[in-house]
Amino acid sequence: MIPFRVAFExxxxxxxxxxxxxxxxxxxxxxxxxxxxPSVRTLARELKIxxxxxxxxxxxxxxxGLLEVMPGIxxxxxxxxxxxxxxxxxxxxxxxxxxxxEARRLGLGLEELQGAVEEHWMTLGGRK
Amino acid sequence: MIPFRVAFExxxxxxxxxxxxxxxxxxxxxxxxxxxxPSVRTLARELKIxxxxxxxxxxxxxxxGLLEVMPGIxxxxxxxxxxxxxxxxxxxxxxxxxxxxEARRLGLGLEELQGAVEEHWMTLGGRK
DNA sequence: ATACGTGTATTATGACGCATAGTACACCAA
DNA sequence: TTGGTGTACTATGCGTCATAATACACGTAT
Numbered sequence: 001m002i003p004f005r006v007a008f009e010x011x012x013x014x015x016x017x018x019x020x021x022x023x024x025x026x027x028x029x030x031x032x033x034x035x036x037x038p039s040v041r042t043l044a045r046e047l048k049i050x051x052x053x054x055x056x057x058x059x060x061x062x063x064x065g066l067l068e069v070m071p072g073i074x075x076x077x078x079x080x081x082x083x084x085x086x087x088x089x090x091x092x093x094x095x096x097x098x099x100x101x102e103a104r105r106l107g108l109g110l111e112e113l114q115g116a117v118e119e120h121w122m123t124l125g126g127r128k
Numbered sequence: 129m130i131p132f133r134v135a136f137e138x139x140x141x142x143x144x145x146x147x148x149x150x151x152x153x154x155x156x157x158x159x160x161x162x163x164x165x166p167s168v169r170t171l172a173r174e175l176k177i178x179x180x181x182x183x184x185x186x187x188x189x190x191x192x193g194l195l196e197v198m199p200g201i202x203x204x205x206x207x208x209x210x211x212x213x214x215x216x217x218x219x220x221x222x223x224x225x226x227x228x229x230e231a232r233r234l235g236l237g238l239e240e241l242q243g244a245v246e247e248h249w250m251t252l253g254g255r256k
Numbered sequence: 257a258t259a260c261g262t263g264t265a266t267t268a269t270g271a272c273g274c275a276t277a278g279t280a281c282a283c284c285a286a
Numbered sequence: 287t288t289g290g291t292g293t294a295c296t297a298t299g300c301g302t303c304a305t306a307a308t309a310c311a312c313g314t315a316t
């Protein structure tokens with residue numbers, strides 16, 4: 001009964017894949033702010049991974065501000081963080097540049113790239 | 129005398145960083161189609177990395193179609209590859225989704241994300 | 257109080273990738 | 287021939303990843 005699924009594939013670390021799936025679920029609205037997040041041991045059991053690996057995921061999500069820990073209780077998904085717009089853009093800088101480089105490597109145009117971005121944005125949940 | 133620079137930082141593999149820097153230079157127009165690409169041993173010497181690591185970079189760039197090997201001579205940067213638009217978009221799929229997820233995690237809006245994409249596109253070289 | 261489920265911390269181990277080092281070969285040009 | 291190209295192979299030290307097995311402080315429910 002986990003609110004997201006992970007298609008384990010080689011190429012990136014296991015905990016990175018779980019981390020991304022969880023991020024995607026939270027950001028996409030499948031888990032609303034205040035909802036309970038699966039416990040470390042539940043994650044480990046359901047996904048058939050080591051508790052240490054599952055804990056690493058929760059640790060990272062907490063550090064990113066997506067989860068809040070209730071000691072002795074568990075974790076709940078947090079509200080959207082604050083922070084200035086320019087600061088946020090700066091954090092995205094590298095990833096945006098990497099995507100642009102990759103798009104041009106494939107010979108795509110700016111309009112096509114932006115179209116793909118909008119498409120994925122809508123797929124993930126139109127609002128926001 | 130290498131047409132690009134690499135700021136070595138931890139977090140990703142060494143050859144990945146060199147690979148990305150080279151891709152960026154080619155795609156950004158710093159190296160035109162037909163220009164000679166630094167040899168494996170030159171790369172190794174200038175960047176102070178192992179020849180095997182340098183060769184891995186050239187190998188990957190060749191596999192991506194960005195370089196062409198002239199046996200016994202060296203490498204030159206290739207022309208833009210063909211391929212259908214839909215096929216290219218499919219290859220970008222994961223990276224686009226990852227960027228969208230990251231942007232929403234930071235609480236950015238679609239317009240802001242599109243703006244950042246366009247900004248980096250222009251920075252890399254307005255045309256194309 | 258007891259039992260159970262939280263997050264967290266610690267140590268250990270095997271597997272894998274990365275970067276390095278060294279050597280060797282087929283190819284082409286001056 | 288000499289020197290520079292890409293390529294292939296083996297080997298080694300290092301770090302990360304995922305696993306395993308405990309252990310502790312905390313809070314809830316019985």
